[in-house]
Structures are given as C-alpha cells and as structure tokens.
Amino acid sequence: MTDVTGWTINDWLSAYRNQTLTPREALTALRNQLNPHDPCWIAIASDDQLNTQITDIERRAAAGETMPLAGVPFVVKDNIDVAGFATTAACPAFSYTPHEDATAVALLRRAGAVVLAKTNLDQFATGLNGTRSPYGAVPNSFNPAYISGGSSSGSAVTVARGLVPFSLGTDTAGSGRVPAGFNNIIGLKPTKGRFSTKGVVPACRSLDCVSVFALTLDDAATVAGVLQQFDVNDAFSRAAKPATAFAATPRLGIPSITEWYGDSQAEAAWQQHLNDLHKLGAELVELDFTPMQTLARMLYERSFVAERDAATKDFFADHRDDVHPVVRSIIENAKGFTATDAWQDEYRRAQLAREIQxxxxxxxxxxxxxxxxxxxxxxxxxxxxxxxxxxxxxxNFVNLADLSALSLPGAFRADGLPAGITLIADAWQDDALIAFGQQWLQQLQLPLGATQKAFVPATANSKIPAGFFRLAVVGAHLTGMPLNVQLQERHARFVETTHTANNYRLYALPDTVPPKPGLRRVSDAAEFSEGLIVELWDVPIEHIGSFVALIPAPLGIGTLTLRDGREVKGFICEGDALAGAKDITTLGGWRAYIQSLKK
Structure with a gap:
C-alpha cells in the first residue's frame, strides 16, 4: 500500500479523488499496521467497527451525499464517547460502552471521517505529562526518554508520528496544548463552549473543552469548522461570535519574568522565538503575569479541584483502589474544602479573570x-x-479566565527536541489566532510533527478546500486593516501572503473612508518588478455573496495573476476612478503606504 505517513486531510481526499486509493483498502491497511502493544492505544477498531463505518460512507457517497471528510481517518481520546467502543478514561474498572457518539465525534462521522482507534491519556484527564495510565506511559515522539505531555498523550503522539492527520483530545488545564508543544504539532484549544462536550467524561465540567491536534493549521481549522455547532443538549455550549483581526503591526504581550526550572534549552528556544516574532513585524510588550499565575495555582490548590471529585464521586466510592495513586491523591484533596471555600474561590477567580481580560x-x-x-x-x-x-x-489559567488558545510548533531546541509557543486571546478570537499562526508557520517552515515531512507552503499547494472561494485582498481587508473584520465575521481562513505578477499598479484612491487602494493591470511590467503584496483568504462559499455586497464602487472582483502564475479572484478597480489617484506602486503594497502616512 502507498505510504500514508504524514498525510494531511487534503492528501487523503486527493488520493480518493484521483482514485489511487479507496477508503476500504486504505483504511483497512492502515488499521492493520497499528501495533496493539503501542502505548498510544487503548483500543483499535475491530473489523466490524471499521467495516460498519466504511460501508456507511460508501452508501452515502453512492446516494450523492456531500461529505467533506469522506474516508479521512482520525483517533479519539478515550474519555470521549464513540458508539460501540468502550470508554475507559484510562481506568479499566470505569469502562462502559456508549450507545451513541459524543457530539464532536458524531459531527465528524457525519462529515465522513472514520474513527481508527481510542487513545491513551492521563487517567481521568488528570495530568499534563502522559505517564498516569495503567495502559503505559506514552513516550515523546522525538525521544522516548522524555514525556509526551498529557493528558491527551496518545492523541498528540499519533498525529506527530503521522499515523492520522488529526485527532480529538480534551483540554481543561493545558491537556490539548502541552502535548502539542512537546511533539511539534498544532494544538487548538477553542473558546469554552465552542465545541460541544456532550459525551465527554468530565474532568472539570465547567472548564472542559474538546481540543484538536493536527499536523497543519489548515487541517485544524477544517476540523474546527465541522465541530463548531451550538448544541442545545450541552448546558455549557455557546453560540459562536466572530473574531476581530490583529492590528497591522500586532502587539503581543509576553511575560516580563519567565521561569525555566533549570531547563536552559527551553530558555534558549524562547529567545529564538522572540526573535522570530520580531521578524514577523510584531511589537512585543512585556506584561506582569502575576494575575495569570495566581489564577493558575488556584486550579489545583484551591476548591476548584472539587469539580474533579464531582465528576468521579459515584465511581470513586466503590473503586478507590482502582484509581491511579497520583490521580487519587489529587481528587482526595477536594475533601479539605467547604462550600464556603468554593464560593470565596469563585469570587477570587472572577476578579482575577477580570484583571487578565x-x-x-x-x-x-x-x-x-x-x-x-x-x-x-x-x-x-x-x-x-x-x-x-x-x-x-x-x-492552567486559560479556561478559568475564559480565553482561547492555540499551541504552535516553534524553533527546535539545540538537543533536537520541540519547543512550542502558545497564543492566547480573549474568548472567540480563535480564528484571529489561526490567521496569525499561519504567518508564523510560513516563516518557520518546520517539518510536520515527527515525520520529517517538509512543510508545504501554500504557494506550492494551491488546492482550494471544498466549499471555499479563494480571494486576494490588497488593501483595507489585509490582516490588521480596518475591513479585515468583514472576512473574520464570515469565518474566512488566512492562506498566505504573496505577490501579484509585475504588471500591476497600485493607487491610493482619493476621498475613501477608510482609505482604500485601486489595483490596475497594465500591459508592461511596472516599476516595482517584485509584484505587489496581497493576502489570500479562503471564504466559505455560503458567505461570499454577503461579502461582495459590501464592496463599494469603483471597486469590484476580477481575476488577478500572481507572481508564480496562479490566477485567483481579487479586488480590481474601474479605470475611470484612477484619475487623480496617487500611484503608490513603488512602495510595494498598501501596508507600506499606510505606514508612510504615519511617518
């Protein structure tokens, strides 16, 4: 069979479209390659479990049903229900077999994705290290002497090793971020309530999030798009709100004081990350993280730990000795707090969260x-x-403060181990974090996970995802510019920064609010031979009509040629409107022109 290691969602879909593989042969062969003794797994799909899923997508495909993830394999952390698979939460005595999928799994299976296995975790999702499981410690995908991170250890490592393009984890205190950082992959920790947690064994139910691991941000965003649905059956589900864009020169808050606990390799990598952020044009602002660290300590040191006791109380009463000793000691700490403590701690949490916001x-x-x-x-x-x-x-503080977060790969340490960074923003800024994360990853161009598969820049992979319209923006819709919010509101995805061919001129149109440019194709090469800077965005097709309706004359949408020869739709301007407009072609792009006005 074709080697599918490190395949992205698009790689899987392309192979099916090109008829080089069928879901039945590909997924059966992949499942057969999985080693049941690998500590990543708690359960691998049986013949019946796999065949039932494949037969279902074959039937639906024959009926003409659209399935955006048809035949794409994924794995699920074993505290998330998959119908017909036992759910253990890494505690064999707790095991039960659900009759229905968790909402997140149901949405992915409805989109055609196929569950290959249930993955190992720190028991009851209590831990950030990946060692607290009777099924074995999950080793780091780069060096088995090091931890994988947890609690979503198996879900992260299987993606890092390229066995599947994405997986589901959970994140209460960092379980969807720490193992991503330790294994050079994406860890998307959504805003609380963005993805339903119905069918998830709770750790701290008011804080729990279903998280996504992926090799690429495109894949993480694709999965997030499937999962983002309000669930009336989940009391903690919330309707999504649009993100706002970063500023043209983003201001990023960094800790004024950092602690490394003796890990000089991690410290050196952080300094490299700060340099890389400067290269992206970001302004770094040192901040006092005392409120964040105070809130972080409260998660386990104060009465919030009682929510873990509430999640396991009935089971714990009869099965205390079946619980991992470290997990047991953490849960038993809840006995030392009163209801009065809980309310006082909630008041303190709210105050710290307000300070952080x-x-x-x-x-x-x-x-x-x-x-x-x-x-x-x-x-x-x-x-x-x-x-x-x-x-x-x-x-630890992120969910307590109701924030969104995105764990990204970063420069490797000198010892060859990964060292990631995490972006954190207010609730519902998930898409804004992804847009900036795309720029970060395009600059670093790191290999995917532990596969050594090369990063593929968007310029080398021009495939537009199904259900999207690719649009080139040149002016006020650029990242951080005043009208970028119109793209964010429509859940558009940043693809790349690139250039037009060299036969375009750019003009600053007079009397436009906010200021807007006009782009014009000319017959000969313009003075700026490198082409003009544009951004490519993928806009969901169902939203393109409402977006175009906002475009005022003399602007419109036409076909642009890029420097690498691709043709995309983008903003153009009526020729008559350029009379009296200032030619700013030599500046190379609209952002440079706006900066020149400030000077």
Missing amino acids: QIITGVDALVVPTAPRLPTTEAVLADPVGVNSQLGLWT
Whole structure:
C-alpha cells in the first residue's frame, strides 16, 4: 500500500479523488499496521467497527451525499464517547460502552471521517505529562526518554508520528496544548463552549473543552469548522461570535519574568522565538503575569479541584483502589474544602479573570512558552506532582479566565527536541489566532510533527478546500486593516501572503473612508518588478455573496495573476476612478503606504 505517513486531510481526499486509493483498502491497511502493544492505544477498531463505518460512507457517497471528510481517518481520546467502543478514561474498572457518539465525534462521522482507534491519556484527564495510565506511559515522539505531555498523550503522539492527520483530545488545564508543544504539532484549544462536550467524561465540567491536534493549521481549522455547532443538549455550549483581526503591526504581550526550572534549552528556544516574532513585524510588550499565575495555582490548590471529585464521586466510592495513586491523591484533596471555600474561590477567580481580560485589551494576544520545561519520564516519576505543576505554568489559567488558545510548533531546541509557543486571546478570537499562526508557520517552515515531512507552503499547494472561494485582498481587508473584520465575521481562513505578477499598479484612491487602494493591470511590467503584496483568504462559499455586497464602487472582483502564475479572484478597480489617484506602486503594497502616512 502507498505510504500514508504524514498525510494531511487534503492528501487523503486527493488520493480518493484521483482514485489511487479507496477508503476500504486504505483504511483497512492502515488499521492493520497499528501495533496493539503501542502505548498510544487503548483500543483499535475491530473489523466490524471499521467495516460498519466504511460501508456507511460508501452508501452515502453512492446516494450523492456531500461529505467533506469522506474516508479521512482520525483517533479519539478515550474519555470521549464513540458508539460501540468502550470508554475507559484510562481506568479499566470505569469502562462502559456508549450507545451513541459524543457530539464532536458524531459531527465528524457525519462529515465522513472514520474513527481508527481510542487513545491513551492521563487517567481521568488528570495530568499534563502522559505517564498516569495503567495502559503505559506514552513516550515523546522525538525521544522516548522524555514525556509526551498529557493528558491527551496518545492523541498528540499519533498525529506527530503521522499515523492520522488529526485527532480529538480534551483540554481543561493545558491537556490539548502541552502535548502539542512537546511533539511539534498544532494544538487548538477553542473558546469554552465552542465545541460541544456532550459525551465527554468530565474532568472539570465547567472548564472542559474538546481540543484538536493536527499536523497543519489548515487541517485544524477544517476540523474546527465541522465541530463548531451550538448544541442545545450541552448546558455549557455557546453560540459562536466572530473574531476581530490583529492590528497591522500586532502587539503581543509576553511575560516580563519567565521561569525555566533549570531547563536552559527551553530558555534558549524562547529567545529564538522572540526573535522570530520580531521578524514577523510584531511589537512585543512585556506584561506582569502575576494575575495569570495566581489564577493558575488556584486550579489545583484551591476548591476548584472539587469539580474533579464531582465528576468521579459515584465511581470513586466503590473503586478507590482502582484509581491511579497520583490521580487519587489529587481528587482526595477536594475533601479539605467547604462550600464556603468554593464560593470565596469563585469570587477570587472572577476578579482575577477580570484583571487578565483588562490586561489583554492592550494587546492583540499573549504569547507564552507552551511549557517552561520538557522533562524526562524519570524526572516526572521522581516528583509526579511537583513537575506536573510546573508544566501548567502557562496553561492552567486559560479556561478559568475564559480565553482561547492555540499551541504552535516553534524553533527546535539545540538537543533536537520541540519547543512550542502558545497564543492566547480573549474568548472567540480563535480564528484571529489561526490567521496569525499561519504567518508564523510560513516563516518557520518546520517539518510536520515527527515525520520529517517538509512543510508545504501554500504557494506550492494551491488546492482550494471544498466549499471555499479563494480571494486576494490588497488593501483595507489585509490582516490588521480596518475591513479585515468583514472576512473574520464570515469565518474566512488566512492562506498566505504573496505577490501579484509585475504588471500591476497600485493607487491610493482619493476621498475613501477608510482609505482604500485601486489595483490596475497594465500591459508592461511596472516599476516595482517584485509584484505587489496581497493576502489570500479562503471564504466559505455560503458567505461570499454577503461579502461582495459590501464592496463599494469603483471597486469590484476580477481575476488577478500572481507572481508564480496562479490566477485567483481579487479586488480590481474601474479605470475611470484612477484619475487623480496617487500611484503608490513603488512602495510595494498598501501596508507600506499606510505606514508612510504615519511617518
């Protein structure tokens, strides 16, 4: 069979479209390659479980049903229900077999995706290290002497190894971010309530999020688009709100004081990350993270731990000895708090959350190391609670403060291990984080996960995802510009920054509010031979009509030729409107012109 290691969602769909593979042969062969003794797995799909799913998508395809993820494999953390698979939460005595999928799984299967396996985790999703499971510790995908991170250990490592293009995890205190950072993959921690948690074994139900791991941001965004649906059957589900764009020169808040717990390799990587952010044109603002760290400590040190006791109370009463000793000790800490403590802690949480949200209003996002250190498994086992607490330094506060977060790969450490960064912003800024994350990854061009598969820039992969319309923007709709919000409101996805061919001129149109440019094709090469800077965005087809309706004369949508020869739709201007307009072609783009006005 064709080697599918490191395939993205688009790779899988392309192979099916080109008829080089069929879902039945490809998924059966892939499932047969999975080693049941691999600690990533708690359960691998049986013949019947796999065949039932494949037969269903074959039937639906024959009926002409549209399935955007038809035949794409994924795996699911084993605290999320998949009908017909046992759910264990990494505790065999807790095991039960659900009759229906968790909402998140149901949405993905409705889109045609196929569950290959259930993955290992820190028991009851309690831990950030990936060692607290009777099914074995999941090793780091780069060096087995180091931890994988948790609690979503198996879900992260299987993606990093390229076995599947994406997986589902959960994130209460960092479980969807820390293992992403330790394995060089994407970890999308959505705004609380954006994805339904119905059918998820709760850790702290009011804080839990279903999270997404992927090799690429495009894949993470695609999965998020499927999962983002209000669920009336989930009391914590919320209707999504549009994101706002980063400023043209994004202001990013970084910790004024960082703690590395002796990991000099992690510290050096962070300094490289700061340099890389500067290269992207970001303004870095040092902030006092005392409110964040105070709130982070409350998650396990105060009465919030009682929510974990509430999630397991009935089981725990009869099965105390079946619970991992470290997990058991954490849950039993809840017994020391009263209802009065809980309310006092909630008042304190609300006050700290308000302080954090006020701090965030001064920046586009926070940027932090995903974790302050990457320890060995031996170090974690020697001090399981202490080291685990250190790992949550930059993650534990996020859900308590109702924030969105995105864990991204970053420059590798000198010892060859991954060192990621995490973007954090207010609730519902998920898409804005993804748009900036695309620029970050295009600059670094890191290999995908642990596969050594090369990063493929968008310029080398011009395939437009099904259901989207690719649009080139040149002026006020650029990232951070005043009208970019119109793209964000329509859940458009940033693709890349690129250039037009060299036979275009750019003009500043007079008397436009906000200021707008006019782009004109000419017969000969313009003075600026590199072409003019444009951004490509993928707009959902169902929203393109409402977007075009907002475009005022003399602007319109036409066909643009890019420097690499591709043709895309983009903004053009009526020729008559350019009389009296200022030719700004030599500046190379609209952003440079706006900067020149400020000077």
